[in-house]
Amino acid sequence: MSLTKKEKQYLLKLARRSIEYYLDSGSILKLDDKEIKKETGEDGFKKLKEMKGCFVTLTVHTALRGCIGHLLPIQQLYKDVIENAVNAAFQDPRFPPMVKRELEDVHIEISVLDIPKQLNYKDEKDLIEKLTKTKPGVILKKGFHQSTFLPQVWGDLPEPEEFLSHLCMKAGLPPFEWKKSIESIIFEVYGVEKFGE
Numbered sequence: 001m002s003l004t005k006k007e008k009q010y011l012l013k014l015a016r017r018s019i020e021y022y023l024d025s026g027s028i029l030k031l032d033d034k035e036i037k038k039e040t041g042e043d044g045f046k047k048l049k050e051m052k053g054c055f056v057t058l059t060v061h062t063a064l065r066g067c068i069g070h071l072l073p074i075q076q077l078y079k080d081v082i083e084n085a086v087n088a089a090f091q092d093p094r095f096p097p098m099v100k101r102e103l104e105d106v107h108i109e110i111s112v113l114d115i116p117k118q119l120n121y122k123d124e125k126d127l128i129e130k131l132t133k134t135k136p137g138v139i140l141k142k143g144f145h146q147s148t149f150l151p152q153v154w155g156d157l158p159e160p161e162e163f164l165s166h167l168c169m170k171a172g173l174p175p176f177e178w179k180k181s182i183e184s185i186i187f188e189v190y191g192v193e194k195f196g197e
Contacts, residue, residue, distance in 0.1 A: 015085035066092040109196035136189040147171035
């Protein structure tokens with residue numbers, strides 16, 4: 001999916017509006033098709049109605065304030081943006097629910113995800129080489145444990161060993177589980193279309 005500047009700006013405004021609406025009413029914003037069409041045109045309307053997974057990331061002065069999303073498409077993109085913006089602001093278990101005074105300092109970033117694909121690799125060295133080459137979003141799965149990092153996390157954790165160790169810890173596994181159990185872990189990778197305010 002390739003979104004135009006106008007479509008990206010609309011989704012960012014929609015994310016902010018959804019958080020404001022929830023702060024005021026305690027309920028999820030509902031839109032009608034006419035509004036989306038008016039704001040984005042016929043082509044934009046079609047794109048925003050496509051089934052797409054996305055993440056909404058909130059930061060305050062570059063520090064993470066909330067990040068929630070869906071790895072797979074479960075609903076239309078504009079609805080996923082609304083739901084994930086509200087959940088990032090109020091349901092991320094790492095942070096207290098947002099209060100009104102925080103809103104003016106919040107920076108919003110949206111990542112629209114490609115469908116994840118399983119990564120095939122021979123061994124630890126091959127895994128690291130493949131991840132380092134493209135620096136994709138990564139999903140780790142082992143039994144009931146699962147976690148993901150968006151591609152932009154490579155900016156904070158550029159070393160692949162450190163990236164994978166943190167991914168294990170996020171999934172509730174020991175940091176070096178990716179080395180120890182490399183044959184029983186599934187890694188999936190994905191790209192994103194990322195844009196922010």
